[in-house]
Amino acid sequence: xxxxxxxxxxxxxxxxxxxxxxxxxxVIFGVMKIVNFCHGEMLMVGMYLTLLLSTHLGLDPYxxxxxxxxxxxxxxxLIQHTLITPSLRTNSFTNLLFLTVGMGMLxxxxxxxxxxxxxxxxxxxxxxxxITLGPVNLSLPRLISFGVLIVISIALFAFxxxxxxxxxxxxxxxxxxxxxxxxxxxKRIYILTYGLGTALAGVAGALLTGFYTIFPTxxxxxxxxxxxxxxxxxxxxxxxxxxxxxxxxxxxxxVALFISPSYSDLIVFVTFIVILVVRQLIIIRRK
Amino acid sequence: MNNNVKAVRAYRRNLSIxxxxxxxxxxxxxxxxxxxxxxxxxxxxxxxxxxxxxWNLLGGMTGQNSLGHAAYMGLGAYASCLLIxxxxxxxxxxxxxxxxxxxxxxxxxxxxxxxxxxxxxTLVSIAFGEAMRQFIINSSFFGRASGVGLPFGKDSxxxxxxxxxxxxxxxxxxxxxxxxxxxxxxxxxxxGYALRTIRxxxxxxxxxxxxxxxxxxxxxxxxxxVAALVGFFYASxxxxxxxxxxxxxxxxxxVLPAVVGGAAYVEGPLVGxxxxxxxxxxxxxxxxxxxxxxxxxxYAVVLITVIRFRPTxxxxxxxxxxxxxxxxxxxxxxxxxxVLEAVELEKNRGKEA
Numbered sequence: 002x003x004x005x006x007x008x009x010x011x012x013x014x015x016x017x018x019x020x021x022x023x024x025x026x027x028v029i030f031g032v033m034k035i036v037n038f039c040h041g042e043m044l045m046v047g048m049y050l051t052l053l054l055s056t057h058l059g060l061d062p063y064x065x066x067x068x069x070x071x072x073x074x075x076x077x078x079l080i081q082h083t084l085i086t087p088s089l090r091t092n093s094f095t096n097l098l099f100l101t102v103g104m105g106m107l108x109x110x111x112x113x114x115x116x117x118x119x120x121x122x123x124x125x126x127x128x129x130x131x132i133t134l135g136p137v138n139l140s141l142p143r144l145i146s147f148g149v150l151i152v153i154s155i156a157l158f159a160f161x162x163x164x165x166x167x168x169x170x171x172x173x174x175x176x177x178x179x180x181x182x183x184x185x186x187x188k189r190i191y192i193l194t195y196g197l198g199t200a201l202a203g204v205a206g207a208l209l210t211g212f213y214t215i216f217p218t219x220x221x222x223x224x225x226x227x228x229x230x231x232x233x234x235x236x237x238x239x240x241x242x243x244x245x246x247x248x249x250x251x252x253x254x255x256v257a258l259f260i261s262p263s264y265s266d267l268i269v270f271v272t273f274i275v276i277l278v279v280r281q282l283i284i285i286r287r288k
Numbered sequence: 289m290n291n292n293v294k295a296v297r298a299y300r301r302n303l304s305i306x307x308x309x310x311x312x313x314x315x316x317x318x319x320x321x322x323x324x325x326x327x328x329x330x331x332x333x334x335x336x337x338x339x340x341x342x343w344n345l346l347g348g349m350t351g352q353n354s355l356g357h358a359a360y361m362g363l364g365a366y367a368s369c370l371l372i373x374x375x376x377x378x379x380x381x382x383x384x385x386x387x388x389x390x391x392x393x394x395x396x397x398x399x400x401x402x403x404x405x406x407x408x409x410t411l412v413s414i415a416f417g418e419a420m421r422q423f424i425i426n427s428s429f430f431g432r433a434s435g436v437g438l439p440f441g442k443d444s445x446x447x448x449x450x451x452x453x454x455x456x457x458x459x460x461x462x463x464x465x466x467x468x469x470x471x472x473x474x475x476x477x478x479x480g481y482a483l484r485t486i487r488x489x490x491x492x493x494x495x496x497x498x499x500x501x502x503x504x505x506x507x508x509x510x511x512x513x514v515a516a517l518v519g520f521f522y523a524s525x526x527x528x529x530x531x532x533x534x535x536x537x538x539x540x541x542x543v544l545p546a547v548v549g550g551a552a553y554v555e556g557p558l559v560g561x562x563x564x565x566x567x568x569x570x571x572x573x574x575x576x577x578x579x580x581x582x583x584x585x586x587y588a589v590v591l592i593t594v595i596r597f598r599p600t601x602x603x604x605x606x607x608x609x610x611x612x613x614x615x616x617x618x619x620x621x622x623x624x625x626x627v628l629e630a631v632e633l634e635k636n637r638g639k640e641a
Binding site for chain 1: 347348351353401404406408410412414415416418419422423425426536537540543547551579580582584585588589591592595
């Protein structure tokens, strides 16, 4: 029983990261209808940024989070402005897809060129600290990260729901032409959304560094799970993405516990295909 | 009218001579080039371009962006390798079996997935590739993560086993040409028109009586079969395969020649492959010892640059460039388009009568 509870909690803690990644992907996909295939690589960039900031400025990994968010927002805005917005005009889904795929290749190989393939960690005084709650052991860095990402999720939800800019983002995602008609600058919203999505991925990376190793392809597993979260949680739904991420995290740890850890990836991918097809079948039936 | 016919015939003859000369150069390369390294680069060009053509049938022609082609290639490689090592089958027969098996698997798995459109198909193809890789890693029958090796031995055409790279060069060239002609045939057939209609507008295609699901399944089956053939070729050439063959990055690599060359053209993957693969190999050979990853980094830079500034690919740019006009008019003596159409019309009228 205590193993089961422990697995549940571990799934919850890692699932939070899938949620955060999924929310970023969700905002981008919702607004521009493009799948951001370099989302995982953005998480990896966030990790290396945290590594640089903490080794050169001596900052605590968690103190780097706001800085990483700002830098990643700027990176995302730059990519959107120079590459994606001009390519949106060609209206070719293939080109947009491979633009983000190429961006992902560029970033992960740039990291390989700059930092090599070694696995790195950021040692902290509290990285091996555990808190015991009844039958469950909680790693302190994981707990702090989870707390921070809950706060970010709520802030994002509130931002999209209540602020003017958030309302503009939702307007563009529902109807880009209609939004332009009522005077919303869609290009500005595109830059803002892509920056926001990238910043969320970067923050997820920064929060991971407390207990995860940093290497050039660290992001790919998270990148694909973010796509699963978007599809399962539903487009444009921030709470949906949140719960889908948690569900995915718990599913993974449950498979690892009851079947075998080496099967968890296989089960996740197969579940994803099944959910995707069943969901589409339901949509067709309703019509 | 007679002059027109003559002009068109002369143009066709010039075109055949030009294409024949290019082919002759490729046939003669192993006679003059003895360096195994250079020959290896050519073999790489041949099979990667073939794989990219397989992708292009589904991605460029049908508009279904698959990111799982390394999985079909890997499955083809595994199916043929296991038949050779476990059942002692002849490699050529095993290739045939691998193609049929992978085609069937792809058809059965993607049949329900084709109700999904746009990015959803891409996501399923990635998930399928990863699921297959994880399945092989976890299956002792498939040799888990350590892979499967093919037996070494004396040179033999029957066993498709050679010490020298020259036979692989010619088999690879024949495979490339064969698949190219097949793709050209498909492009001009009823299926090709149906696929391009589906790419432009699926609902419109359905409205004029094209069954989108049927044609998409046909495209995915043919595409997977070609990829499986490439997998067989790869396994026979390298003589060792492991699940790393099926990683996501390999699927992306198989798409690049098509997108850089021009995904709207059957020749796109050939042009892209001829440019990208020597570039990548050059960078790998000269820089990767100092800076690992530099070749893929350059690959990515070229990809992004082409998409950003030449969205129709290198071939798309060439098709509308002055260079093509010059070659057409001055070298090949291409008659004006009106003359070509008039002759074509005359020929068709003759057929009907």
